[in-house]
Amino acid sequence: METSNVPSFPPNAVIREVGLRDGLQSIQRILPTERKIEWIAGAYAAGQREIEVGSFVPARLLPQLADTAELVTYAKTLPGLRVSVLVPNLKGAGRAIETGADLMLVPLSASRAHSLANLRKTPDEVVAEVARIRAARDAAGSKTLIEGGIGTAFGCTIQGRVEQPEVLRCLQALLDAGADRVSIADTVGYAGPAAVRELFEKARDIAGERFWCGHFHDTRGLALANVYAALETGVARFDATLAGIGGCPHAPGASGNASSEDLAFMLAGMGLETGIDIAALLALRAMVARWLEGETLHGTLWLAGLPTTHAATATTDA
Amino acid sequence: METSNVPSFPPNAVIREVGLRDGLQSIQRILPTERKIEWIAGAYAAGQREIEVGSFVPARLLPQLADTAELVTYAKTLPGLRVSVLVPNLKGAGRAIETGADLMLVPLSASRAHSLANLRKTPDEVVAEVARIRAARDAAGSKTLIEGGIGTAFGCTIQGRVEQPEVLRCLQALLDAGADRVSIADTVGYAGPAAVRELFEKARDIAGERFWCGHFHDTRGLALANVYAALETGVARFDATLAGIGGCPHAPGASGNASSEDLAFMLAGMGLETGIDIAALLALRAMVARWLEGETLHGTLWLAGLPTTHAATATTDA
Structure with a gap:
């Protein structure tokens, strides 16, 4: 044996x-601020303690996220909630610092072609921006953490292949520029679990505990397999969206992100503590699904329900 | 480092x-035999070399599968194709032997309650039937392999928990009764990857290479994560259905089986050779989807398409 x-x-x-x-930015309709606040409150009540509430991008580009500052202010009233936002540049970072967000994620695309098309900067120009953001954050005496998020890390619809050494070079460069945290995203759903395991092990070797989050799209059904492979490397934080909303604008109807509720179910089944009451999260999903009626939603657990053997792990008032 | x-x-x-x-038995409509033959031919052309073509159960119970003998006869004309059937008992096994199927799968439910409800036998009565099937097979000088397939191995909608020692006891008993192969199925979609890895490692310790197949339902979105975990234990054969058809009658619309095309994509991305031309399999899926219009289909790859970085691995005339 x-x-x-x-x-x-x-x-x-x-x-x-x-x-x-990541979910609402890919949906045309604008969810009213009071609905978003209900969502944040519901997620908090269900046990979620890290929420990315929006982006500090110009409202003309993403009117869906124009109320981000208001959401940060609200979310910061919930004790123990880590509130994060996406910021594309120094200007956005300034707003994150002003509003007192706990963390700001600066996206970098490891695909040069994707980076130029979407961010109008090369990867190295994003690294330089992170250095400026770090200087501004420190000068302001702010405690807002800076996370460099490397997207298209497993390939890109524009450029095709993205080489692992380039991803790891970007990761090291982000750390050198002063990012407190780094994360890796499969922006277009090209990753599989073997590739995840290999890249995440190398990223952990470089960044240690500062490499702390994986972001997987379920475009080709592999988001949860990829999370499992990442867990094997010791990474234990994952982005996900309720009802799996979001995804690739180039493939209408294709699955978006890993769905929070399915992921919570997988983690619970593995005996990993997330603090989440899955039944409460499913109830929240039902509410958000009503608000987003007509949009393409994802996930499977909501339909099948929890197994009869699933033990409730927490009690909430949701 | x-x-x-x-x-x-x-x-x-x-x-x-x-x-x-497993797919067609859960769909009310009856696919004509000529369509099924087209499907088998298309799967073969796309590189699939193992196909379960039906069940030898009474036609009054599953009229959808009444043409199984004809399908075995056709499938046996395709060189190198391993043709398998499900047989619930000695009578069905006799037909599998007569038609010259390469393998017959005898289902056993590790959940006693599920076994009594669905098979009207206890697990040990199924084991005794396998012994009779083995004797009949040997007496006939037949080469049809006997696979004991252990279902509800991770839990059951009727009984709830199914204990690992009981699953392993059934597995050993099947081998002792003369099963050439054993496999494990998550019939109702209760399994998660950590449980799979643990159980599959123990099953491999007991059965070695004779433990050779995993069968996962995608009811709660974890089928592919479970396959990945099983691969880590050395098991390298998995049941799947085109378009993920099939599934649990107790959860209408809930995802059925692992989808063959998504699984093929995952395995290819891991560098595992399956012999399958995924583009040809997607074309076959489109054809079968037309035949099954109105039924609930699953899978994600068909919608998103192969990544631009996916290299064709085989050429077919499909």
Whole structure:
């Protein structure tokens, strides 16, 4: 009988809810601010403790997220909630610092072609911007963490292949420029679990605990397999969206993000503590699904329900 | 820098197409025999080399599968195709032997309650039936392999928990009764990847290479994560259905089986050779989807398409 080689997973895991940002930015309709506040309150009541509430981008570009400052202000009233926002540049970072967000994610695209098309900057120009953001943050005496998020890390619809050494070079450059955290995203759903495991191990070797989040799209059905592979490398924080909303504008109807509720179910089944009451999260999903009627939603657990063997792990008033 | 602990996966993997059995049995409409033959021919042309073509159960119970003998006869004309059927008992096994199927799968439910409700036998009575099937097979001088397939191995909608020692006891009993192969199925979509890895490692310790197939339902979105976890234990054969058809009658609309095309994409991305031309499989899916218009289909790859970076691995005339 061979020695068992079962990996030891981290005891806790975090699902960072990014539905209010990555989800809503890909939906045309604008969810009213009071609905978003209800969503944040519901996610908090269900046990979620990290939420990306929006982006500090010009409102003319993403009118859906124009109320981000108001949402940060509200979310900061919830004790123990880590409030994050996406910022594309120094100007956005200034607003994140002003509003007192706990973390600002600066996206960098490892695909040069994607970076130029979407950010109008090369990857190295984004790194330079992170250095300026770091200087501004420190000068302001702010505690807002800076996360460099490397997108298109497994390939890109424009450029095609994205080489691993380039991803790792960007990761090191972000750290050198002063990012407190780095994360890796499969922006277009090209990743598979073997590639995730290999890249995430190398990223952990470089960044240690500062490499702390994986972001997987479910475009080709592999988001949860990719999370599992990432967990095996010790990474224990994942972006996900309620009802899996969001995704690639180039493939209408294709699955968007990992769905928060399915991911919570997988993690619970693995014995990882997330603090989430899945039944409460499913109730929240039902509410948000009503608000987004007509939009393409995803996930499977809402339809099948929890197994009869699923033990409630927390009580909430949701 | 830590030593990398990336698991070494088997170089090849097999997707056993069970859509014609596990898929079609859960759909009310009866697909005509000529359509099924087109499906088998298309799957073969796309590179699939193992197909479960039907069940030898009474036609009054499953009229959708009444043409199984004819399908075995056709499928046996395709060189190198391993043709399997499901048989619930000795009588069905007799027909599998007569028609010259390469393999007959005898289902056993590790949940006693599920076994009594669905098979009207206890697990041990199924084991005794396998012993009779083995004796009949040997007496006939037949080469039809006997696979004992253990269902509800991760829990059951009727009984709830199914204990791991009981699953492993059934597995050993099937081998002792003369099963040539054993497999494990998550019949109702309760499994998660950590549970799969643990159970599959133990099953491999007991059965070695005779434990050769995993069968996962995607009811709660975890089928592909579960396959990945199983691959890490060295198991390299998986049941799947084109368009993910099939599933649990207790949850209408809930995802059925792992979808063959999404699974093929995952395996290809991991560098595992399956012999499958994914583009040809997607074309076949489109054809079968037209035949099954109005039924609930699953899978994501068909909608998103192959990544631009996906290299064609085979040429077919499909």
